[in-house]
Amino acid sequence: xxxxxxxxxxxxxxxxxxxxxxxxxxxxxxxxxxxxxxxxxxxxxxxxxxxxxxxxxxxxxxxxxxxxxxxxxxxxxxxxxxxxxxxxxxxxxxxxxxxxxxxxxxxxxxxxxxxxxxxxxxxxxxxxxxxxxxxxxxxxxxxxxxxxxxxxxxxxxxxxxxxxxxxxxxxxxxxxxxxxxxxxxxxxxxxxxxxxxxxxxxxxxxxxxxxxxxxxxxxxxxxxxxxx
Numbered sequence: 001x002x003x004x005x006x007x008x009x010x011x012x013x014x015x016x017x018x019x020x021x022x023x024x025x026x027x028x029x030x031x032x033x034x035x036x037x038x039x040x041x042x043x044x045x046x047x048x049x050x051x052x053x054x055x056x057x058x059x060x061x062x063x064x065x066x067x068x069x070x071x072x073x074x075x076x077x078x079x080x081x082x083x084x085x086x087x088x089x090x091x092x093x094x095x096x097x098x099x100x101x102x103x104x105x106x107x108x109x110x111x112x113x114x115x116x117x118x119x120x121x122x123x124x125x126x127x128x129x130x131x132x133x134x135x136x137x138x139x140x141x142x143x144x145x146x147x148x149x150x151x152x153x154x155x156x157x158x159x160x161x162x163x164x165x166x167x168x169x170x171x172x173x174x175x176x177x178x179x180x181x182x183x184x185x186x187x188x189x190x191x192x193x194x195x196x197x198x199x200x201x202x203x204x205x206x207x208x209x210x211x212x213x214x215x216x217x218x219x220x221x222x223x224x225x226x227x228x
Contacts, residue, residue: 004075082189086177126198131156
């Protein structure tokens with residue numbers, strides 16, 4: 001199984017002046033925890049890290065320090081996540097039939113979740129990790145007035161990994177370029193094209209590092225029980 005790790009983020013919302021994936025959490029960079037979990041996931045035998053040129057040296061040095069059991073390749077990202085994933089797909093080897101795409105900022109990913117998504121994509125086609133929404137969700141107007149309460153029984157919070165047949169995902173990106181579709185993740189691209197996407201239950205631990213609080217919570221969880 002081939003894995004693409006999205007690692008081209010910034011540190012703006014977390015209050016840092018560097019890529020947040022290079023910030024320390026529980027003694028290691030955020031991305032180090034993510035990569036370590038990927039390397040523990042048995043189906044994964046090839047990893048591509050999609051990032052920006054100014055982070056290449058630091059990220060590859062960190063990856064090398066993990067003594068990886070499978071090849072780790074650098075892929076230069078684009079101006080958006082959509083473009084970065086498209087470049088990642090272009091960097092896959094010819095024998096790649098299925099691909100997992102994971103946010104490097106989800107550093108508490110469990111190897112078992114990667115394994116379940118790897119199996120699910122082979123059985124069911126496109127699949128994403130997600131968890132049911134537990135909060136009451138309100139739709140709010142631009143001037144901060146409640147417009148409606150949504151039925152949370154049908155609402156799930158999308159996570160990564162997201163997994164796809166490679167040929168189908170490449171075709172989806174070609175169609176998106178031709179139709180000028182702009183999406184925030186590959187599942188939304190499939191949705192826009194009317195293609196099915198299955199759901200694999202994710203984990204509350206598998207949250208994305210976005211704010212300083214997320215960093216504190218991740219450090220607490222990692223120190224108390226480790227990444228798995």
